[in-house]
Amino acid sequence: MFLVHNYSADFDKYLSGLPFSGAADKLYEPIRYILSLGGKRLRPTLLMMAYELYKDDVSTVMPQATALEVYHNFTLLHDDLMDKSDMRRGKETVHNKWNDNVAILSGDAMLILAYRYLFQQLDPSCASVVQQLFTDTALEVCEGQQLDLEFEHRRDVKEAEYMTMIRLKTAVLLAASLKMGTLLAHASAADADALYNFGIGVGLAFQLRDDLLDVYGDPAVFGKKNGGDICANKKTYMLIKALEVADDATCLELNRWIDKKAFDPIQKVAAITAIYDQLKIREFCEIKMKMCYDQALSSLAAVSLPAAKKQNLLDFAEHLMFRTT
Amino acid sequence: MFLVHNYSADFDKYLSGLPFSGAADKLYEPIRYILSLGGKRLRPTLLMMAYELYKDDVSTVMPQATALEVYHNFTLLHDDLMDKSDMRRGKETVHNKWNDNVAILSGDAMLILAYRYLFQQLDPSCASVVQQLFTDTALEVCEGQQLDLEFEHRRDVKEAEYMTMIRLKTAVLLAASLKMGTLLAHASAADADALYNFGIGVGLAFQLRDDLLDVYGDPAVFGKKNGGDICANKKTYMLIKALEVADDATCLELNRWIDKKAFDPIQKVAAITAIYDQLKIREFCEIKMKMCYDQALSSLAAVSLPAAKKQNLLDFAEHLMFRTT
Numbered sequence: 001m002f003l004v005h006n007y008s009a010d011f012d013k014y015l016s017g018l019p020f021s022g023a024a025d026k027l028y029e030p031i032r033y034i035l036s037l038g039g040k041r042l043r044p045t046l047l048m049m050a051y052e053l054y055k056d057d058v059s060t061v062m063p064q065a066t067a068l069e070v071y072h073n074f075t076l077l078h079d080d081l082m083d084k085s086d087m088r089r090g091k092e093t094v095h096n097k098w099n100d101n102v103a104i105l106s107g108d109a110m111l112i113l114a115y116r117y118l119f120q121q122l123d124p125s126c127a128s129v130v131q132q133l134f135t136d137t138a139l140e141v142c143e144g145q146q147l148d149l150e151f152e153h154r155r156d157v158k159e160a161e162y163m164t165m166i167r168l169k170t171a172v173l174l175a176a177s178l179k180m181g182t183l184l185a186h187a188s189a190a191d192a193d194a195l196y197n198f199g200i201g202v203g204l205a206f207q208l209r210d211d212l213l214d215v216y217g218d219p220a221v222f223g224k225k226n227g228g229d230i231c232a233n234k235k236t237y238m239l240i241k242a243l244e245v246a247d248d249a250t251c252l253e254l255n256r257w258i259d260k261k262a263f264d265p266i267q268k269v270a271a272i273t274a275i276y277d278q279l280k281i282r283e284f285c286e287i288k289m290k291m292c293y294d295q296a297l298s299s300l301a302a303v304s305l306p307a308a309k310k311q312n313l314l315d316f317a318e319h320l321m322f323r324t325t
Numbered sequence: 326m327f328l329v330h331n332y333s334a335d336f337d338k339y340l341s342g343l344p345f346s347g348a349a350d351k352l353y354e355p356i357r358y359i360l361s362l363g364g365k366r367l368r369p370t371l372l373m374m375a376y377e378l379y380k381d382d383v384s385t386v387m388p389q390a391t392a393l394e395v396y397h398n399f400t401l402l403h404d405d406l407m408d409k410s411d412m413r414r415g416k417e418t419v420h421n422k423w424n425d426n427v428a429i430l431s432g433d434a435m436l437i438l439a440y441r442y443l444f445q446q447l448d449p450s451c452a453s454v455v456q457q458l459f460t461d462t463a464l465e466v467c468e469g470q471q472l473d474l475e476f477e478h479r480r481d482v483k484e485a486e487y488m489t490m491i492r493l494k495t496a497v498l499l500a501a502s503l504k505m506g507t508l509l510a511h512a513s514a515a516d517a518d519a520l521y522n523f524g525i526g527v528g529l530a531f532q533l534r535d536d537l538l539d540v541y542g543d544p545a546v547f548g549k550k551n552g553g554d555i556c557a558n559k560k561t562y563m564l565i566k567a568l569e570v571a572d573d574a575t576c577l578e579l580n581r582w583i584d585k586k587a588f589d590p591i592q593k594v595a596a597i598t599a600i601y602d603q604l605k606i607r608e609f610c611e612i613k614m615k616m617c618y619d620q621a622l623s624s625l626a627a628v629s630l631p632a633a634k635k636q637n638l639l640d641f642a643e644h645l646m647f648r649t650t
Contacts, residue, residue, distance in 0.1 A: 024471035109467040142434040146349035
């Protein structure tokens with residue numbers, strides 16, 4: 001995946017040259033910190049890849065790529081605070097390293113900075129559509145996070161509700177990254193929508209894969225223990241589907257594990273995994289993933305470009321879905 | 326103040342017709358709540374008054390007035406959380422009525438909604454300057470809040486630092502409201518800057534007045550007891566100036582009161598007020614207020630319009646500064 005690596009390296013180089021500073025330096029210190037923690041730079045990469053389907057001068061859209069990455073990191077910063085997470089990318093989260101107020105205020109500043117970069121060197125002829133896409137998407141991500149928080153207190157979440165939540169919380173920003181690259185390149189509205197839908201399909205499939213790997217991933221390959229979501233009672237596709245399809249006795253058993261305040265993690269993970277096995281949740285999830293991914297592929301096929309042009313994006317999606325490291 | 330009342334009533338009527346709703350209604354409930362708590366609608370009023378200096382169709386700029394009010398209420402929502410305030414305008418604060426996560430997330434959504442309204446029906450020819458003004462100002466307000474939080478842990482804040490803080494936290498948004506009205510009316514850059522500076526002067530004077538009234542206001546007139554800031558050790562102009570000009574013995578006495586964990590509020594207010602009296606802090610504050618207000622008046626005088634045209638704004642500023650109810 002040489003090309004993909006290049007996009008993210010190019011972006012990192014651009015990002016590291018930006019000044020995140022102002023009248024109160026302590027406001028900007030946590031911003032520099034979270035942006036320096038790295039990550040896949042997925043959203044900038046998608047924007048750049050989409051733009052390069054149509055145009056060569058990708059360096060001109062770096063400010064908009066920055067807007068997406070700064071926005072994404074703003075959501076991580078506030079979500080970590082809401083979830084009381086201690087660690088992010090192997091380092092302390094901002095509210096842990098500083099405090100809650102710092103996380104709130106520096107996060108707010110990041111959201112404003114995202115808008116600042118969105119409009120930087122932005123072609124006036126596409127300013128209105130780009131701003132609308134960004135604003136609509138940003139609001140949808142908040143709605144997704146709201147639903148996710150609500151699901152914590154519910155046991156009757158249905159698969160369709162879960163799919164709505166992960167579409168809003170995760171998929172729309174990936175889709176918007178692709179669409180923004182397309183709009184910035186002045187491609188057709190039809191292509192912009194097709195790439196958006198490609199992003200939705202990939203985003204959904206990617207999130208389902210994440211849920212699946214928590215239970216069935218190879219710890220030696222993915223570098224984290226199985227069952228983190230299970231121990232935390234996280235409302236993943238796996239748990240929601242299991243609660244949906246289980247008979248009364250199995251449902252009772254699942255709820256018994258969920259309600260337990262004290263438990264042996266190994267036992268809990270084993271017991272719930274056994275229930276998932278028995279209910280064929282892995283198969284349900286894989287079918288759903290495939291449906292989403294197939295929808296993504298047919299959306300990509302609808303983009304009015306020769307297949308060879310689209311190979312990079314296809315490779316990137318395959319890499320996201322099937323990489324084993 | 327018939328005209329001013331009309332602006333805020335017109336704005337309230339417009340605001341009440343707007344839908345604050347979406348995919349996750351619980352995200353929008355706290356937004357409708359805080360916006361319904363009322364308030365002076367100072368920022369929309371200033372935008373509308375500035376616009377009407379030049380143009381008649383003030384109804385066309387209601388979305389931008391909304392952006393300012395939604396942004397302002399976003400800052401109140403997050404500031405109340407950071408300050409752990411229980412009440413706002415006589416009602417429960419959002420984090421108190423719901424919880425911290427609701428306050429964080431609904432606040433974030435308000436900031437995004439502010440941008441949505443900013444661009445609604447916005448004349449494309451002034452979109453860029455309006456967006457830059459809004460973004461720069463929003464970031465400055467965060468910087469001001471950051472400085473305010475830092476001042477809590479300091480005893481060596483100087484008057485100049487305090488003036489910078491209140492300029493950022495309070496004055497720039499009032500100034501930007503006036504400037505935005507001017508820009509939307511396509512007035513000259515010179516007028517836009519003069520009205521901005523008028524707003525800065527009024528904003529600073531207004532904040533100093535607020536600090537002064539906490540100590541010397543007539544409780545019968547202003548409806549709240551004296552000394553709220555004193556009891557909370559709030560770093561107001563009064564306290565900062567006192568710490569700055571006091572001799573060693575008086576400084577020790579002030580710090581002794583600040584450090585006391587348990588105290589009789591009446592005693593503390595009386596003791597610190599006596600120190601302020603002795604140090605002539607009231608006079609210092611009144612001189613500073615007058616300087617800021619005079620600067621505001623000379624900025625208003627520089628606006629290239631007949632004095633009669635500007636009378637409304639002048640009356641409004643006088644009303645803000647000298648009203649006794």
